[in-house]
Amino acid sequence: MSLEMKDIAQLIEDQGKAWKEFQEANDARLKAIEAKGYAPADLVEKVEKINKDLTEIGKQMTEVEKKAGRPKAGDDKQVTPEQAEYRKAFGAWLRTGEGDQRVMRDLGRKAMNTQSDPNGGYLVLPEMDSAIDRIAPTISAMYRLADTRTIGTAKYEKMVKTAGMSMRRIADGSAGGETTEPTFAKITIEAHTAEVEPWVNQETLDDAIINLEADLAEEAGMAFAEGAGTEFITGNGVGKARGIAAYTNVVNSSYTWGNVGFIRAGKTTAFMSVAPADRVVDLQHALKAQYRPGAVWMLNDSTLAVMRQIKDASGSYYLWNPDPTAGFGGRFLGSPVEVDDNFADIASASISLAYLNPKRAYTIVNRQGTTLLRDPYTGKGVVKFNFRRRFGGGIVNYEAVKLMVFSTGASGL
Numbered sequence: 001m002s003l004e005m006k007d008i009a010q011l012i013e014d015q016g017k018a019w020k021e022f023q024e025a026n027d028a029r030l031k032a033i034e035a036k037g038y039a040p041a042d043l044v045e046k047v048e049k050i051n052k053d054l055t056e057i058g059k060q061m062t063e064v065e066k067k068a069g070r071p072k073a074g075d076d077k078q079v080t081p082e083q084a085e086y087r088k089a090f091g092a093w094l095r096t097g098e099g100d101q102r103v104m105r106d107l108g109r110k111a112m113n114t115q116s117d118p119n120g121g122y123l124v125l126p127e128m129d130s131a132i133d134r135i136a137p138t139i140s141a142m143y144r145l146a147d148t149r150t151i152g153t154a155k156y157e158k159m160v161k162t163a164g165m166s167m168r169r170i171a172d173g174s175a176g177g178e179t180t181e182p183t184f185a186k187i188t189i190e191a192h193t194a195e196v197e198p199w200v201n202q203e204t205l206d207d208a209i210i211n212l213e214a215d216l217a218e219e220a221g222m223a224f225a226e227g228a229g230t231e232f233i234t235g236n237g238v239g240k241a242r243g244i245a246a247y248t249n250v251v252n253s254s255y256t257w258g259n260v261g262f263i264r265a266g267k268t269t270a271f272m273s274v275a276p277a278d279r280v281v282d283l284q285h286a287l288k289a290q291y292r293p294g295a296v297w298m299l300n301d302s303t304l305a306v307m308r309q310i311k312d313a314s315g316s317y318y319l320w321n322p323d324p325t326a327g328f329g330g331r332f333l334g335s336p337v338e339v340d341d342n343f344a345d346i347a348s349a350s351i352s353l354a355y356l357n358p359k360r361a362y363t364i365v366n367r368q369g370t371t372l373l374r375d376p377y378t379g380k381g382v383v384k385f386n387f388r389r390r391f392g393g394g395i396v397n398y399e400a401v402k403l404m405v406f407s408t409g410a411s412g413l
Contacts, residue, residue, distance in 0.1 A: 007064045008324075015057045015322050022050040023318060026309055051305045058301070058339065061328040093374065094212050094385075095205045124217075124370045124387070131217035132224055132370060132389070140229025141298060141340035142244075145358035146393070149365050155190040156365040158396055162257045185257065191367040191390040192239050196223035199382045220370075220387040232364065232393050233342035241393035244362060244401055245343075245351040251412035252286045252402060260395070261286060262403040263411050268348040270406070276310050277319055279404070282411045283355050284333055286402040291357040296336045297329075298354040300343040307332060307353075346406055353404040361400035364393040 025047045032039040124132075149156055163183035198219045205212065231241035244260065252261035263283045266272040272279060287295055299307070308320045320337070322330045329337030335355070344350040356362075367390035375384040395401065 008061065011057055011061050011064070012322075012324050015054065015061075015324075018050055018053050018057060019322050022047065022054060022308065025050055030315070047309075051308060054308065055301050055305055058304075058328050061324075062339070091213060094216070124372050128213055128217040129370045131214070132221040132387075133366070140225060140232060140342065141338040142232040142342075142358065142362065142393075143225065143229055143364065145296065145338065146232070146362040146364050147359050147396075149363060150368055151191060151365050152368055154367070154390075155188055156363065156392075157189075158187045158363070160185050160187055160396065187363075187394070187396045189363060189365050189392045189394045189396075191365050191392045192241075193388055193390050194224065194227060194240075195386055195388045196220045196227075197384050197386045198223075199379065199384050202381050202383065205383060216385055216387075220385075224387075224389065228364075228391060228393075229340070230342050232362070233340060235393075237394065241364070241391070242395070243342075243393075244354060244356070244395060245403065247395060247398075249351070249403060249405065253412045255398075257398055260398060260401055260403055261412075262351070262405045264409045265353075265404050265406040266408060266411070268406055268408060269346060271306065271310065275313055277312055279411055280307075280310065280319075280353075281333065283353070283402055283404050284335070287355055287357070288399060291360055291400045292335070293357075294359055295355060295357045296338045297332050298338045298340050298343065298356065298358075299352060300341045300345065301339055302345050303343065303352050304329060304337060304339060306346065307337075348406065350406050351403050352406060354401060355404075356401035360397050361395055362393060363396045364391065366391045 025043065029039040029043050029047050032043060161182050162185050196219070198216060200212070200216075228241065231243055233243040234245050235241045235243040236246050247260045248258070249262045250256070250259045252263055255261035263279060263286055266279050284292075304320075308318070310319050311317060312319060320330055320332045323336075329339045331337060343354070344352050346352045370387060370389040373386040373388075375386060378384055
């Protein structure tokens, strides 16, 4: 068994023990409030500490998964002779900037079956580009769960049928009439350019021990992932991806195509004090039944810490339970919980909780290829490496995502 697997096994065991302790301590807190109107400070502190421990265990699980999923840029498996030759030339170019540009261009074509333009930057090594793609899903839940498409054009277009034909009855002998025709909407997602620019000291480049390709790939991958993860939740769509929380939101009872339906939490800075589960149940059932298989809760760590304390209406059992098979966020009301810290903390008018089917609701598009420019001139003693890639994202099915807004008023179900 690998070290990562041993770590995961131990963390799962720790999570189970901590959850049991949390339930016992929180039950005692709730009984104290019911009997005295308040809970002793030491008991409240104990509950908060165990809750923080559960959050920390979840973060450690995610970190172990992240490390286990990172590829090695120096892996030589399934490398063609052209790719091996290009890798050697590419590595020399990274460190010194020297090399025959014509040879690099020709090798790039053979190695990756595409164009490589010295004036516009060389295409990165295939394994480096793979590292950038594979690091990203371990940081953003939306990146990992949404429908992802690789395109060769500037934008992705999809037709969606928003209404079908309606049957109607006709009387015997009647001529009948025409039924309504299906209604279609076109969804367009543009792949906008993004860049990251790690700076490397010349001394580092001179050190042959350092695996420069792996280091740059990891740095670029992390930067692209963090930026993309934020955009997929809150991006405004202007020169970037549009996030699920950045569309026009309407109370769910008034939902129409092109908007995102929401449920009010009932309070401005917290879940309701009495029967807090009711509005969360409303949110779950705001999503049509056909979208619930594959649906998840999406929220940040601090909101999850609050939701762990929610019980059913009778107070008999907790609605959250640990379940490593559903992801390290566990399950709430039977659906997996996905932690994405790009969601806002609970505050007045915040969008801090979503219930959605990510595969049906959201599409991420990646323009094929990542380019790299080498700039040894701008700063003395350092070399800038400019990575560029094009991607975007947006909702493709407005019915498949529902949000909770922390405000007062009727639920809007």
